[in-house]
Amino acid sequence: MAEVTTKDIMEEFELALVNDEDSVAYRPITTSDISRPGMEMAGFFTYYPAKRIQLIGKTELSFYEQLSEEEQLDRMEQLCTYDTPAVILSRGMEAPQPLINAANEVGLPIFSTEISTTRMSSKLTTYLESKLAPMTALHGVLIDIYGIGVMITGSSGVGKSETALDLVRRGHRLVADDSVEIRQEQDGVLVGRSPELIRHLLEIRGLGIINVMTLFGAGAVRNEKRIGLAIDLEAWDQKKQYDRLGLDEDFMQVFDTGLPKITVPVRPGRNLAVIIEVAAMNFRLKRMGINAAEQFSERLTSVINESDTDND
Structure with missing residues (x-):
């Protein structure tokens, strides 16, 4: 505080x-x-x-x-x-x-x-x-994607900063890299920003430190953003069962706020920037009441019920 x-x-x-x-x-x-x-x-x-x-x-x-x-x-x-x-x-x-x-x-x-x-x-x-809002710092990257503050987390070296760079190139705005200062302004409202020392900076292994505002312009950065979604990047595990429909809801606890969280497995060939971009758009649709996974589930249930009726 x-x-x-x-x-x-x-x-x-x-x-x-x-x-x-x-x-x-x-x-x-x-x-x-x-x-x-x-x-x-x-x-x-x-x-x-x-x-x-x-x-x-x-x-x-x-x-x-x-x-x-x-x-x-x-x-x-x-x-x-x-x-x-x-x-x-x-x-x-x-x-x-x-x-x-x-x-x-x-x-x-x-x-x-x-x-x-x-x-x-x-x-x-x-x-x-x-x-005076409660404040903490978390390891990760915060990006403003289509108006949604997306917090990207994951272990060191999984590709968070590289993904952030790709997202900035696609027109989205960097808020913080490596360390995100989060404050809870009121119940359910989390706002993230970058520490002053590393503001507008991005660390890319092999390139070093780059200044996003200098390279891409003032429109590529913002000082703070309300966080709406957390995306956790993790190395692909063949033995782990991943959610394929999107019906399961997971949350990341920050103070007393449950932040919606999506786990994205990482392996060569996956375009993480596109996946995260689509995840942000899909999150916006869900907030508007349009849930593709639930619609598919209802459609599937309807087809099964019709099949059972025909068999009878």
Whole structure:
């Protein structure tokens, strides 16, 4: 999981720091949840989510202004804790002096933005969910094939990078080679990208390192892609029974997401690029409700039933 600090969001959303920079500490943000402290303004701090960014809008501030001076001081002292990452005031509203004083006491940054409260909450949540998503790295190649992010895995030397090069030549786009950084942005959504060090690079045994963007142009690469399908390349095993109809469904587990997986045996003479290209197109058809294997199975069952009826 990447670390995000309050300074990162200040720079990302061009927030203005309200209190004295010398007295604040840019704290790490550990959750993408945002809190609008309406109940807290009313004095209910029993379940106060102190580790969330506190977003104060016009509603909260209007209620706060109706409180007595003693209540205002009490609310802000309880709102500003050492665990709270930041307080953000929307719509360019001016920060009350009790808030500034309480925040300075604990080194809490107060930001101001001209963006509306709801829009700021939405933008901030989306940004933090992306940055704080669980992340892992897997050995493989990620290619964008007809809009489907295809993760190609397999043992070293099986031909993943060579297949990727052939796919790029056929007009598809490389996302990552050798190492794919995968983050789970939400349930069922996996997004892959390349580590910065090897971005746009492809390693071909005998040739060495090649720069795909330099050779094939900017249209041959992309920085990240949602992963929809995993294809595992394995050396052909005469003793193993491979699925010939495509009725069996297999999955590759990444975090708590089951990624559809196809196992493709590799042996001399097989055009892997074409097979993977067709697999991606067939996967798209299945998502549209067209399953050739099931149609064939139903057709076969129908023929068998008709034959049995004729025999009777």
